[in-house]
Amino acid sequence: MIEAALYNQCVRCGLCLPTCPTYIETLTETSGPRGRISLIKDVAEGRLDVLSPGFVHQMSECLDCRACAAVCPSGVQYGTLVESARERIERAKAPHRGFFSRFARWFALKALFGNLELMRTGATFLRFYQRSGLQSLVRATGLLQLFRLTETEAFAPPISKKYFVPNDQVFEATGARLKVMLHAGCVMQVAFAQVHEATVRVLTLNRCTVVVPADQGCCGAIAVHAGEPEFSETLAKRNIEAFEASKADFYIVNAAGCGSALKEYRELLSGDPRWSERAEAFSARVRDVLEFLDQLELDPRIGRLDETVTYQEPCHLVHAQRISEAPRRLLAQIPGLQLREMNESSVCCGSAGIYNLTEPAMSKRLRDRKVANITETGAHIVATANPGCDMQVTAGLRNAGYSARIQHVVEILDEAYRNYSDGTSRSRSSSAASVEG
Ligand code: SF4
Ligand code: SF4
Incomplete structure (x- = not known):
């Protein structure tokens, strides 16, 4: 109401x-x-x-x-x-709604996001499609244009070789000052496993032991945005229970959309007397990984990274969580890195969950606007902090034929830390990787 x-x-x-x-x-x-x-x-x-x-x-x-x-x-x-x-x-x-429409909605929102084993199975099929040569074949046949699936197909992220499956892992930090729980998410664990790996390395290097309980699940953001708050409440309760059982100090998330939803569990469950206090305590302990690292005194052993970087602000980080300076302060600590601000960095790129499927025309207009602002900077890396932005910008830059790498801020920080250990200074500027996918 x-x-x-x-x-x-x-x-x-x-x-x-x-x-x-x-x-x-x-x-x-x-x-x-x-x-x-x-x-x-x-x-x-x-x-x-x-x-x-x-x-x-x-x-x-x-x-x-x-x-x-x-x-x-x-x-x-x-x-x-x-x-x-x-x-x-x-x-x-x-x-x-007819049977097919009800089934499709149930499958997309509840079956996939409620059962991550099913999502991982689907991802394995998608990986086969992407890596077996089938994708190139299908693209060449013109079938995608015929069924108006070109944009949708291009949006699917490259599936990771190895998934990051929450399985009660404990990554011990030497001289740990805090214990944190990592939110593995849904799409993040199958398509952005490398971001989780980088997050674990950076957190443990900064003396935080990381635990990844198996009992956690999707944050429920997609369900809320699609008008299904009751299903989202079920998912919220699962994550709250997993965090309480972990006895961790903080709940760390590296996807801005999920972070925003997790911080809003207090509102989601405020009308439920059995859960409202637990949700309040939970939300107070949720931190975006960039917000968290910015509040820590970072380990100073950061190596050089001679790169030009521009930062795309995820809406659910800058507007919903009001975190804007933390990612920039972290990037500023990397020797050699040059941050080139783009125009309209905080204007939505048109990703917004499944917006590119539900509103493809507006999504494309916003994507093209974002791509124009990115290319104007001449940067070789686009830093961001949300999988939706990553997928949308990747598709847009590929379409525009602009060569750049899209990375989470924590991956860039991880690379700089590894450069210190290696004693190297890496620059991709002269051999900028093309957008992969
Ligand atoms: S800023 Fe917009 S939403 Fe807020 S009071 Fe003004 S018109 Fe209304
Ligand atoms: S699209 Fe416009 S109306 Fe909707 S949330 Fe964003 S700023 Fe507000």
Whole structure:
């Protein structure tokens, strides 16, 4: 239910408009936060049908990037508003869904994200497709264009050779000052295993023992964004229990979208008297890995990295978690590294969970805008901190034929630490790797 108290906080000042990616692209009032809040109010007060095409379109076109909420002087909780509106739409649509639609939704949202063994099996098939030569064959046949799957297919991340499966691992740090639990996530464990490995190396080098309990699971962000908060609550409870059992000091996450969802468990479970206190205690202990490292005194044995880097800010790090300077401060500690700021670094790249599947046209417009801002810097590495941004920027740069490497900030830091141990200074500037995938 959408609370009147939430939408009535909006004083229609319009300060949020220049921050909204869809408003910047369309210059249309209804495609901005103020217009969307008006529509939400109209539906809540019975002047507009919840399934009216304009309303459904606007709730879908919104990226839930929270750029508006970050600048709103009235403190409008825009994320809560749009997620409640989506839940309302989903409830109204559910009885009219056919069998195939219901099955597809259940499979994509609940079966895959609820059972990570199934996700890993799916990833293994995808890896076979990507590495066996089948992908090149399919791309050459023109079948993808015929079924309008070119963009979707290009978006799939290269599956890792080895998965990072949570299996009660303990990575002991010499002279440990803290014990932390690593959130292995869902897509991260099959497509970004190297980011987890880098995270473990950097944390242990900085005297933090890392534990990875097997009982954890997906954070539930995709379910919340798709209007299925009840399923998200089930996933939240699993992660809270795993963290409590781990006896770790902090819960570390290296995917901005997951971090934001994990920090919001306190709101998600606030109405459940049996879980609200546990969720509050849990959320207070969640840290993005970059936020966490920035708060530690870093081990100074950082080697040189003679690279030009630009930083793409994930929405759920900069707007939802308000973390913007920490990644830049970490990069600034690497000798030789040159940070070249891009224009509009905090404007959404158009990834936003499954947005590129649900709103492909707007997603592509935002991706192309981001790619233009990146290429203008001439940087050879695009640093980011979220798998969605990584996949979206990778696809965009490949499409534009721009040669650059996309890396998580923690991977760059890891490389600099390894350069110290090796006594080498690496530069890829002269042999910039092309976008892989
Ligand atoms: S900044 Fe806040 S109060 Fe002003 S129009 Fe946007 S949502 Fe409403
Ligand atoms: S969440 Fe993002 S896309 Fe949605 S209205 Fe706010 S700024 Fe615009």
